[in-house]
Amino acid sequence: MKLADARALVPGLAVADAMPEADGQALAALAGWCTRYSPWTATDGEDGIRLEITGCAHLFGGEAGIVADMARRLHAFGVGARGAIADTPAAAWGWARFRPRKAGPILKAGDTASLLSLPAMALRLEPESLETLATLGLDTVRSVADLPRGPLTRRLGDTVLGRLDRMFGRTAEPISPHIPADPWVTRLIFAEPIGRREDIDAAAERLLAHLCREMGRKGQGARRLNLAFYRVDGEVRHIGVGTSHPSHTPAHIMRLFAERLDTVDPGFGIEAMVLEATETQPLTAEQTGFSVSGEMDMAALAGLIDRLQNRLGRSRVLRLLPVESHLPERAERREPAVPRRKGRKVSSSFKVAPIPTIERHSGESRNPVINLRDRGPMDSGFRRNDEDKEGGAEKPRKPLSAWIPPEPPFEKALRPLRLLPDPEPVQATALVPDDPPLVFQWQGRQHRIRVADGPERIGPEWWRPEAEKGSLRRPRDYYRVEDEEGRRFWLYREGLYGAQEEPRWFLHGFFA
Amino acid sequence: MKPCTFSLPDGSAVRIADLLPTNLLNGMALSACVGTGAAEIDAALPWGGLPRGLHEIAAPAGDPAKAAFAASLAARRSGDGGRPILWCRPGWVARQAGDPYGPGIAALGLSPDTLILVEAAKPADLLWAMEEGAKTRGLAAVVAEGVTPDLIASRRLQLAAETGDGLVLLLPFGRQKVPSTASTRWFLRSLPSQPEAGGPGLPRWGIELWRCRGGGRLGEWIVEWDDAALSLSMVSQLVDRPLAETGRDIDGSAGPEGAGSRRHTTDGDQQKGEEIRPLRRHEAG
Numbered sequence: 001m002k003l004a005d006a007r008a009l010v011p012g013l014a015v016a017d018a019m020p021e022a023d024g025q026a027l028a029a030l031a032g033w034c035t036r037y038s039p040w041t042a043t044d045g046e047d048g049i050r051l052e053i054t055g056c057a058h059l060f061g062g063e064a065g066i067v068a069d070m071a072r073r074l075h076a077f078g079v080g081a082r083g084a085i086a087d088t089p090a091a092a093w094g095w096a097r098f099r100p101r102k103a104g105p106i107l108k109a110g111d112t113a114s115l116l117s118l119p120a121m122a123l124r125l126e127p128e129s130l131e132t133l134a135t136l137g138l139d140t141v142r143s144v145a146d147l148p149r150g151p152l153t154r155r156l157g158d159t160v161l162g163r164l165d166r167m168f169g170r171t172a173e174p175i176s177p178h179i180p181a182d183p184w185v186t187r188l189i190f191a192e193p194i195g196r197r198e199d200i201d202a203a204a205e206r207l208l209a210h211l212c213r214e215m216g217r218k219g220q221g222a223r224r225l226n227l228a229f230y231r232v233d234g235e236v237r238h239i240g241v242g243t244s245h246p247s248h249t250p251a252h253i254m255r256l257f258a259e260r261l262d263t264v265d266p267g268f269g270i271e272a273m274v275l276e277a278t279e280t281q282p283l284t285a286e287q288t289g290f291s292v293s294g295e296m297d298m299a300a301l302a303g304l305i306d307r308l309q310n311r312l313g314r315s316r317v318l319r320l321l322p323v324e325s326h327l328p329e330r331a332e333r334r335e336p337a338v339p340r341r342k343g344r345k346v347s348s349s350f351k352v353a354p355i356p357t358i359e360r361h362s363g364e365s366r367n368p369v370i371n372l373r374d375r376g377p378m379d380s381g382f383r384r385n386d387e388d389k390e391g392g393a394e395k396p397r398k399p400l401s402a403w404i405p406p407e408p409p410f411e412k413a414l415r416p417l418r419l420l421p422d423p424e425p426v427q428a429t430a431l432v433p434d435d436p437p438l439v440f441q442w443q444g445r446q447h448r449i450r451v452a453d454g455p456e457r458i459g460p461e462w463w464r465p466e467a468e469k470g471s472l473r474r475p476r477d478y479y480r481v482e483d484e485e486g487r488r489f490w491l492y493r494e495g496l497y498g499a500q501e502e503p504r505w506f507l508h509g510f511f512a
Numbered sequence: 513m514k515p516c517t518f519s520l521p522d523g524s525a526v527r528i529a530d531l532l533p534t535n536l537l538n539g540m541a542l543s544a545c546v547g548t549g550a551a552e553i554d555a556a557l558p559w560g561g562l563p564r565g566l567h568e569i570a571a572p573a574g575d576p577a578k579a580a581f582a583a584s585l586a587a588r589r590s591g592d593g594g595r596p597i598l599w600c601r602p603g604w605v606a607r608q609a610g611d612p613y614g615p616g617i618a619a620l621g622l623s624p625d626t627l628i629l630v631e632a633a634k635p636a637d638l639l640w641a642m643e644e645g646a647k648t649r650g651l652a653a654v655v656a657e658g659v660t661p662d663l664i665a666s667r668r669l670q671l672a673a674e675t676g677d678g679l680v681l682l683l684p685f686g687r688q689k690v691p692s693t694a695s696t697r698w699f700l701r702s703l704p705s706q707p708e709a710g711g712p713g714l715p716r717w718g719i720e721l722w723r724c725r726g727g728g729r730l731g732e733w734i735v736e737w738d739d740a741a742l743s744l745s746m747v748s749q750l751v752d753r754p755l756a757e758t759g760r761d762i763d764g765s766a767g768p769e770g771a772g773s774r775r776h777t778t779d780g781d782q783q784k785g786e787e788i789r790p791l792r793r794h795e796a797g
């Protein structure tokens with residue numbers, strides 16, 4: 001029926017799009033709920049749930065009780081449902097959908113007469129087969145069942161016979177229930193409460209050995225584990241560890257726990273210990289025991305990073321990632337270290353993914369340094385930008401590792417070896433505005449400058465919202481200076497002379 | 513003990529020990545050594561480079577020369593395989609002396625991708641992290657700042673590095689007076705560079721080897737860091753003497769007695785005082 005026709009028949013018809021996937025999920029969820037009646041539960045087609053209730057009905061007051069309870073609860077959810085109980089799943093399917101109006105939901109055991117009186121549609125046949133049956137005048141189950149089996153198969157194929165046999169229990173129709181994966185839990189209960197560290201260690205090792213064996217069998221590795229200690233006084237203590245890649249090596253996980261076991265207070269004794277892998281991942285196949293001395297041993301490295309992060313905290317074991325920014329403090333980003341697998345395209349496992357040159361230059365063309373160029377003095381920083389740009393134009397698609405230092409003739413270290421996280425204000429004296437300082441005071445010491453290089457002007461990143469506030473809104477002129485002792489510093493003057501605010505000097509880094 | 517000998521076809525016998533490189537006898541495989549970047553300095557070391565184990569590279573407070581030297585050593589050991597480097601320091605070092613800066617250390621040949629920065633507030637945690645790192649095979653080096661291991665701790669580090677084939681580089685502030693089991697002890701300082709086009713030229717350092725186990729040749733060299741070749745080029749060699757007093761080791765009194773180095777010793781004391789003093793925050797505005 002077309003929607004227009006339907007609307008003509010029923011004004012104010014509510015219309016919703018069909019969502020078979022969402023329906024399927026909802027049905028699966030409902031099937032999950034039905035496991036309260038029987039664990040042997042599965043969805044059946046698009047609109048049915050079947051339960052094997054053998055041995056379960058008495059818990060709900062018999063078969064009538066189970067059907068009534070389910071109908072009541074489902075009604076309370078707002079789910080319209082028709083239930084039936086029969087000897088075979090196929091019979092229950094037909095009885096639920098096509099039983100006579102007066103008949104109850106429960107088909108008594110061995111009641112074939114009632115089944116035979118059902119319409120032929122109760123056999124759950126394909127529409128084509130039903131059509132053929134209808135043209136032959138076979139409209140009830142009985143009329144089909146009465147036919148001789150040989151000619152029936154010849155005319156209609158073996159599906160009809162198969163359906164009949166299932167309905168009357170001549171072939172088995174097993175239910176394959178969806179059983180959720182077992183949680184990875186092992187427990188150990190002690191006859192006598194334990195309290196000594198050695199006993200706790202031994203117990204933890206036994207639990208781990210068991211859990212790891214199970215996980216290894218299923219090809220799983222733990223990412224997160226929780227060890228719970230049930231104390232005699234009713235208290236429960238937990239310690240959790242995490243791994244950076246799936247692991248099912250007891251020794252590795254034990255070393256992670258060993259760090260934390262000290263913090264467990266056994267009180268008057270521990271009655272039971274429960275180890276659970278709260279997060280697991282499939283293990284990738286790994287070659288073990290072929291590492292040559294000096295080769296990168298990824299497993300050992302991953303273990304090291306795990307141990308460090310578990311004891312010191314994830315945010316304290318970091319790696320550096322390049323960021324496309326000309327503001328020195330933004331040009332690198334830090335994030336918790338993760339060991340990378342070998343065998344990537346890049347030769348080193350720790351190489352950062354290359355950043356395409358093209359993006360880099362489109363970024364730099366917006367760079368306000370270029371815009372300020374006419375006003376600012378010429379310096380190595382500008383030259384580098386320009387040259388870099390030309391180099392990029394020649395080979396625009398060649399990806400650069402973002403950390404690779406600029407090509408010669410710009411191999412000179414223009415960025416400092418060490419950078420202060422917060423630039424430190426210094427007292428500096430310059431002869432003329434826009435000149436490098438002659439002398440600056442830092443940490444109570446005077447540094448007389450012998451040679452200086454610069455300035456390299458770095459403008460604010462005006463396109464970013466935070467550029468408006470604080471020290472980020474003023475342009476900086478960076479100078480590479482060397483004092484009389486030979487120390488090399490990276491100083492900058494924030495702001496311009498003649499502006500409303502006086503320029504200020506900062507120390508930002510140290511050159512080698 | 514009777515030396516092991518080997519009969520040659522002509523009937524003469526040679527000691528097997530004479531046939532082996534001395535490095536093997538010392539228990540150090542040749543491949544485990546990392547060159548310093550200058551042939552002259554390598555030649556002064558009995559192993560032809562820095563062997564695995566603990567090494568101390570000191571510099572006056574605030575002088576980044578030691579970090580640069582350590583980074584170049586670590587980079588050379590990291591190699592093309594990109595073996596990672598553990599850089600351990602407490603938070604105050606980062607705030608006061610700055611942290612290794614990715615774009616900057618790349619110029620020393622050290623790929624920042626290989627760097628793992630570890631921050632630990634307590635010295636015990638820092639030493640633990642260093643020891644764990646030293647024990648782990650596959651790390652290029654463990655670099656540590658802001659911690660001064662005592663004799664026992666340095667012994668532990670040395671042993672851990674030997675089991676794990678690790679290189680542990682300690683970067684203390686100022687010349688250390690505490691005895692240490694470090695295989696070599698260095699003192700570095702930045703020196704005025706040869707100006708280039710009006711600006712500072714190539715980084716120039718004075719590298720002083722003032723303690724070396726196994727009988728090295730102590731001395732001080734003035735070198736320039738050549739960032740194109742990623743090596744050191746010799747400017748001059750100040751002190752050069754075969755040292756008999758290398759035997760005097762752990763007591764910490766056997767520093768070279770040259771006038772220059774005495775100056776640095778006092779310098780070091782001064783710096784040590786500075787190290788303890790909390791960072792003076794200047795008025796911002």
